[in-house]
Amino acid sequence: MNNPMLLAVRTLLKETFDGPEKNASWYTEAKPGNGLFGTLEKLSAEDASISVNGTTIAAQTDHTRYYLWAANSYLNGEEPRKDWEASWKITNVDKITWAQFNDKLQQEYTTLLKKIDLLDSLDEQTSNGLLGAIAHSAYHLGSIRQMIKALKVPSQT
Structure with a gap:
């Protein structure tokens, strides 16, 4: 892959999901x-199921997977039927179920990386x-990390 923009997209997606390199x-x-992935692997299903401000880490994780699925569908030239x-x-x-959520997120991420590797150039729609996908996934990474902080706060008694 010689396209600098595609290389940058791949690098930032990898940092978002796999963490920074070196x-x-x-x-x-x-x-x-x-x-x-490193953030989620430290969490139990019980932790992922605790509501923080009306949502759970499990929901955040599945929503991120769902977004990647939609992005992959668009890259296939499909118009996915979405139910956000x-x-x-x-x-x-x-x-x-928690293990399945993590596995499915990994699968969608791996699929997206493979699709990026097959691209030679980018049009505006694909670029956007x-x-x-980077911005959305990074947003949810930040949300999950903040939720974890809320879960780890000792109770005020």
């Missing part, structure tokens, strides 16, 4: 495990979609 970062804290509200209805997950 302790260098464009926008996340330059420590191992600071990407979305469905991804926010998740309130409680068990250990198996890929940049939107």
Whole structure:
């Protein structure tokens, strides 16, 4: 891949999901495990099911997966039938479901990287979609990290 924009998109997506490489970062804290996958792997299903300000980390995770699925569908030339509200209805997950959510998020992310590798150039629509995938995923990474902070605060007794 010789397209600098596609290389940048790939780099920023990898930082968002896998974390920064070689302790260098464009926008996340330059420590191992600071990407979305490293953040989520530290959480139990019970933690992911706790409501923080009306949503759960499980819902945030599934919503991020859903967005990547939609982005992948558009890159396939499809117009996906979207139901954004469905991804926010998740309130409680068990250990198996939580593992499935993480696996499906990984699958959509891997699919997106493979699609990027097949691109030679970018039109405006594809550019907006890929940049939107970075921004959207980074937003939810930040939301999840803030939710985790709220979960770890000792009770005020």
